[in-house]
Amino acid sequence: MIADTIIFIFLIIGLLFNALGVLGLLRFPDVYTRLHASTKATTFGSIFLCLGVVVFAISQYLGTSDSQYLMVITHTIIAVFALAITNAAGSHAIARAAHRSGQKPDPVVVDKLTEAGL
Amino acid sequence: MIPFIVTAFVAFLFYLVLVVGSGSVLFWSWEEIIAGVIIGLVTGVIARKIFCRSENYRMLHPVRLISILIYICGPFLVELTKANLDVAYRVITGNVRPGIIRLHSGMKSDLALTMLAHSITLTPGTLSVDVDGKNHDLFIHVIHLDEGVEKKEAFEAGEIFSYMNIPAWIRRIAE
Amino acid sequence: MTDIFMIAALITAVIVFGALVRLILGPTNPDRVVAVDTINTLTVAVMILLGVVYQQYIFIDVAIVYALLSFVSTLYIAKHIGGEL
Numbered sequence: 001m002i003a004d005t006i007i008f009i010f011l012i013i014g015l016l017f018n019a020l021g022v023l024g025l026l027r028f029p030d031v032y033t034r035l036h037a038s039t040k041a042t043t044f045g046s047i048f049l050c051l052g053v054v055v056f057a058i059s060q061y062l063g064t065s066d067s068q069y070l071m072v073i074t075h076t077i078i079a080v081f082a083l084a085i086t087n088a089a090g091s092h093a094i095a096r097a098a099h100r101s102g103q104k105p106d107p108v109v110v111d112k113l114t115e116a117g118l
Numbered sequence: 119m120i121p122f123i124v125t126a127f128v129a130f131l132f133y134l135v136l137v138v139g140s141g142s143v144l145f146w147s148w149e150e151i152i153a154g155v156i157i158g159l160v161t162g163v164i165a166r167k168i169f170c171r172s173e174n175y176r177m178l179h180p181v182r183l184i185s186i187l188i189y190i191c192g193p194f195l196v197e198l199t200k201a202n203l204d205v206a207y208r209v210i211t212g213n214v215r216p217g218i219i220r221l222h223s224g225m226k227s228d229l230a231l232t233m234l235a236h237s238i239t240l241t242p243g244t245l246s247v248d249v250d251g252k253n254h255d256l257f258i259h260v261i262h263l264d265e266g267v268e269k270k271e272a273f274e275a276g277e278i279f280s281y282m283n284i285p286a287w288i289r290r291i292a293e
Numbered sequence: 294m295t296d297i298f299m300i301a302a303l304i305t306a307v308i309v310f311g312a313l314v315r316l317i318l319g320p321t322n323p324d325r326v327v328a329v330d331t332i333n334t335l336t337v338a339v340m341i342l343l344g345v346v347y348q349q350y351i352f353i354d355v356a357i358v359y360a361l362l363s364f365v366s367t368l369y370i371a372k373h374i375g376g377e378l
Binding site: 017020021023024027028029030032033035036037039040041043044067068069070071074075078084085088089091092095096099105107108109110111112114116 | 206
């Protein structure tokens, strides 16, 4: 019963942050600020959705001691790590490519990268 | 010879993590352990030059491996949570004042620079855009710069993290 | 018990349509890549949730492989946009 409540809270947090990430993707003015919203918020939301799955698997394992739930736990944790690392590296690559393709940040107060001329 | 042993052992451990819960020897069955040994040896032959490219084994030290886990579960999680509350606030109010700044990272090895760039991307209001290969400076897109801060020529690595001292942790882990 | 996972997967699938709007509207190519990256992340989450709903835990392995392959595709599209390919 406690496990149900924890799963419910984790899923609510995850869905809320996923929705905020997509809302920011629709709302922000240029590509760099959109990257802020999509990278951080959807990574955090997906981590919490996966934590809900992990808590479910732990409660099932303690109830039934069926060893396939151990596999669910480890594989979900590996998926979370793959997601976090690849999202950070992918957003870095997109930001670098966008700047190289000549798209400058639109509302901007300072741009040291254009001044450095790399 | 050492690169082969290290790669084979890491591949064997990773295979064991993937097939946990298959049998009765602790958590594994004998068949899966034998298959893991064979797969580890084959992977060690194929990938030894890619996996141990720098010929530097300081990351095998157990203190460093444990401190990576402590770093992810402690300071990094705090900064990640704060980053998401910050992004939620910016999404709802639309209050942004973006800019790209230069940051003196002060890191010497490539691994430490990679970890710092990833940490910057997943922490409040900052996103790493490009790297200056000569002196290991990072260029960072900040979503909200305070008034007057944009006059500064360069930032130090400790200034953009508010609660935790992330650069000191990374230096302790990877250098 | 697994009903709430089904509901969460359905809501996430609805959220994906918001990113699809940005994919269609997006004024420039980098905007579209950002939208595709967001859709990939949400797809991984939906796969893990559906794996629990249908008791098919092989879906989680598929989700890991999908995350890594979508990362490779994002890197290649980014290199193409940056003019290095």
